Amino acid sequence: MLRKVDKHSGVPAYLQIVNMIKSEILLGNLQKGSQLSSIRELQQIFDVNINTVLKALEKLKSEGYIEAEQGVGYFIKKDFDVDKKIIEIIKTCVAKLKDNSIDYYTAILIFEEVWKNE
Amino acid sequence: MLRKVDKHSGVPAYLQIVNMIKSEILLGNLQKGSQLSSIRELQQIFDVNINTVLKALEKLKSEGYIEAEQGVGYFIKKDFDVDKKIIEIIKTCVAKLKDNSIDYYTAILIFEEVWKNE
DNA sequence: TATACTGTTATATAATTATATAACACTAGA
DNA sequence: TCTAGTGTTATATAATTATATAACAGTATA
Numbered sequence: 001m002l003r004k005v006d007k008h009s010g011v012p013a014y015l016q017i018v019n020m021i022k023s024e025i026l027l028g029n030l031q032k033g034s035q036l037s038s039i040r041e042l043q044q045i046f047d048v049n050i051n052t053v054l055k056a057l058e059k060l061k062s063e064g065y066i067e068a069e070q071g072v073g074y075f076i077k078k079d080f081d082v083d084k085k086i087i088e089i090i091k092t093c094v095a096k097l098k099d100n101s102i103d104y105y106t107a108i109l110i111f112e113e114v115w116k117n118e
Numbered sequence: 119m120l121r122k123v124d125k126h127s128g129v130p131a132y133l134q135i136v137n138m139i140k141s142e143i144l145l146g147n148l149q150k151g152s153q154l155s156s157i158r159e160l161q162q163i164f165d166v167n168i169n170t171v172l173k174a175l176e177k178l179k180s181e182g183y184i185e186a187e188q189g190v191g192y193f194i195k196k197d198f199d200v201d202k203k204i205i206e207i208i209k210t211c212v213a214k215l216k217d218n219s220i221d222y223y224t225a226i227l228i229f230e231e232v233w234k235n236e
Numbered sequence: 237t238a239t240a241c242t243g244t245t246a247t248a249t250a251a252t253t254a255t256a257t258a259a260c261a262c263t264a265g266a
Numbered sequence: 267t268c269t270a271g272t273g274t275t276a277t278a279t280a281a282t283t284a285t286a287t288a289a290c291a292g293t294a295t296a
Contacts, residue, residue, distance in 0.1 A: 014253075019227055068273065091236070093208065093211035115225070187243080188242075190243080240295090241292105241295095244292095247288085254282095266267100
């Protein structure tokens with residue numbers, strides 16, 4: 001789901017955009033050959049400057065996720081979708097955490113720390 | 119566990135420092151009254167400039183996590199530790215993901231997307 | 237009191253990130 | 267061919283982030 005960038009998260013906007021589009025590909029919501037919305041539409045969706053969109057698309061292109069056709073649009077270049085099993089594991093975990101009314105930021109902090117320490 | 123900042127993650131160094139220290143508090147590894155390492159030691163641990171450490175400590179102070187005593191040091195101001203149950207849920211999830219040899223970056227991307235969409 | 241630790245304040249410089257704005261080039265369809 | 271939509275390139279400006287470096291101020295202890 002492509003959504004507004006969080007301008008207070010500290011993470012650069014162009015990286016948030018890269019991450020959202022990568023997520024869509026990983027989750028299988030954007031498949032090989034799909035066309036992205038136009039740059040000027042993406043600019044509105046993410047609520048950033050056109051140059052910020054361009055910077056994100058440039059990075060995705062350099063990493064092989066998308067390709068550009070001048071005058072036509074941007075297209076998904078490869079499928080990178082992840083094993084459904086992985087998604088289920090994460091969905092189950094997120095559901096449990098939400099049951100315990102933990103907030104996203106705290107959850108991420110602990111997730112990162114646990115990951116890097118075990 | 120306080121460790122070197124990742125200079126290629128895109129996340130500003132001072133925020134990574136804030137996050138690491140918050141994590142230690144949330145996990146109960148730093149408790150009320152504990153003294154942090156000195157600024158000049160932290161500078162070496164995180165591998166950043168002293169001003170970057172200061173910016174992080176300033177933010178933690180403004181959020182009520184720590185307090186300063188001039189000439190003495192920085193101290194944890196409150197306990198914010200999280201329910202052990204939460205930590206167990208996350209540990210279990212991380213273990214399962216590692217069993218499936220998924221990398222950290224992919225895991226975080228999916229985690230964020232699942233959290234924000236369900 | 238002298239010293240070696242603490243934290244604090246300040247200035248200058250550079251790289252990165254984001255914005256505003258404009259113009260240009262290619263493509264598809266009326 | 268004209269037009270409206272694509273992507274592309276460019277310039278200028280500002281805010282944020284990070285560095286290097288120096289000096290100052292408080293605390294504890296030998």
